[in-house]
Amino acid sequence: MAQSGSKTVMPVLLAISLVHMLNDSMQAVVPALYPILEESLNLSMVQIGLIGFMLNMTSSVMQPVVGAYSDKRTLPNMLPFGMGLSLIGMVGLAFAPHFWMLLCAVVFIGLGSAIFHPEGSRVVYFAAGGKRGFAQSVYQVGGNAGSTLGPLMTALVFVHLGQIGAIWGTLFAGFAIAVLLGLLPWYKRKLKEWEMEKSRRSAASANGSTVMERMSHPRVKFAMGMLVFLVFARSWYHSGIGSFYQFYLKADYGLTTSQAQIPVFLFLAAGVLGTFFGGVLADRFGLKNMIVFSIAGASPLALLLPHLPLFWVYPVIAVLGFIILSGFSVSVVYAQFLMPANVGMASGLTTGLAFGMGAIGGVALGQAIDSFGISEVMFAASFFPLVGLFALLLPSDRQK
Template identity: 70%
Template sequence: MSTMASSRSTALQAGATYSILFAISSVHMLNDTMQAAVAALFPILEKSLNLTFSQIGLVAFALNMTSSVMQPMVGYYSDKRPSPWMLPIGMALSLIGMVGLAMAPSFWLVILAVVFIGFGSAIFHPEGSRVVYFAAGGKRGLAQSIYQVGGNAGSSLAPLMTIFIFVPLGQPGAIWGTLLAAAAIIILLWVVPWYRKQLAQHGKPVKRAPKTDAKGVSRERSIIIFALVLLLFIVFARSWYFSGIATFYQFFLENKYGLSMRAAQIPIFLFMAAGVLGTFFGGVLADRFGRKNMILFSIGGAVPFALLLPHLPLAMVYPVIFVLGFILLSGFSVSVVYAQELLPGNVGMASGLITGLAFGMGAIGGLVIGKAADLWGIVEVMNDASLLPLIGLLAFFLPKDRREDVI
């Protein structure tokens, strides 16, 4: 058994397969661009369907909960039965959701459409993370960053879609999202045979054999559970704050500074675009300086900028929100790799917990922030939301990195 595990490890660490990494990253970008189209529509839907902030928060909640809560379950299933064809099936569901979003005449049909988009994303992410795991070689931080950069790049397009697609075309402009889904399916039809071959040669990731007695194994399990719960709390706080910026900060800008709908998208784009850069460099630096150190830097370093942001003159908003996005998202992919190394035999479930369940909890944040904004005003609520990154300082208590050769 140890010989088999060693051969798998050697094969998978021989070198990163960059063509596959960039292919699956591009699909991740297309997938998250479709999700971003929902957020890009918020200013349009607020006016065309007369939505309240609470209803906008509920749309974001429906999208994120379906795309997030399903991920650990899909990941758990695919850890036992990896299914390459789930990748294009997920994209097909998102395609149906984009058609529905373009045509939905009411709030509840918008909810139904985003549920389809969410389900498609939930199916894609765990299997996509497994593809990355196989293609990473020994460069897991870099590989996960390449993958996550695609997703964050797609998310960063939301403000641009608002400006160039949805303001001139309105809600029917979402039909262009079907082209994104079709492109993703075509790319995946090329990735699936490679993925199936990897599964045939190396099988699914194997669990480490316990190296200690029963008491030691129990202690090991306790450490892993503690680390996972703490990591979920940290990602939860980051997701609440990220949801507040991505969904509601544009309304804060319109209210406090008197910006137009178009002008309010610029700081959001800067935040998202900086996050793409932070995601990439965070993964690279984590391979050098450690996962825990990078997670701590990403959340602790963001605290002063988050606290300053609601109180700045408009001219200072642009550089500060760019730096904030870079630092905050530099720990994004690192959190996934840290969780995978805690659960080396459950790559899909570990990925689903971080990119799925934790972001699902973050979706609750969007719902809470929207309701609070209706009650107390968007300016007051965004001031309070700036305190959320402080929760991330719990990263000080994370156990040290657990880099294992056996996967």
């Protein structure tokens, strides 16, 4: 177990954050290709939603499974193995001649990500020391920075090279594998220490050494269920902006494909800053307070966004991205706080299963856009952050 008084291992933290950026950059290639694939393969919005669904379901639903398994068995070599699967997926994505081959390539990318995320979060847990919120934020900043590259890749690469431009993603995978191989000796040593500490804590568990261990089991289950639901709702809205807002900008504001990437990029880039500062502020003000602020606090801007003139879209969507993603890393730390003996599963449930459930939202939004129109659906999606008010029901993480 990570000790609150131990020192943060910054080289390891920065290295795993870099790999997180490379991993999520490969995932970002998929939605970045949507405008290109829509034209080259003549895809419908439902098919685009299905691509996002397959990516998120494979990369998300498998995360708690991998996390639960690795909580019981040490699997450090799974880190480079998962990245190898992503490399295969990137090759398939670049050369897929039709929709079904595209889905197969996306599955490989998703599985690679599913293997990486729980193990990556465990590396962060070991390297965090006493700065849990800060460490998780550094890690998530890497991932969000990778996701932010999607719109830039569309504007600078895919508009000019087309689908074949995805082959550049293999360089991301190769570099990530090299970094992970360098981290393995340290990680294996920490896993051995962790197993010994788990055995000692298991013997002393009857004494109830932490706040949540003294709480009743049903209350912990309720808190975990509510947290997954909140992340689920946030991922629906995030999917709407990340996948479909560019089509809304083209339809309602008359922007070109390249121009439509700018507001999406601002949303994601501001989210990177929000992710970092959210974790830092959570160490000071509490995990629950930041979760409430990040989801419910974004509601007014989300409701306002569909009604703004183009000039105001840029600053508002940037502030919106900062606020709503300020609770991204905090949710993972809160889940680990609820389940201190099952770090992998806790991370998988918040960054995995909840986002997999959110992937259903991508399919639903795509179907709704085909049926009712992009403007109507983006207006309806603006109400999603309101469910963040339920975060008030979460138990406090601060010891009374």
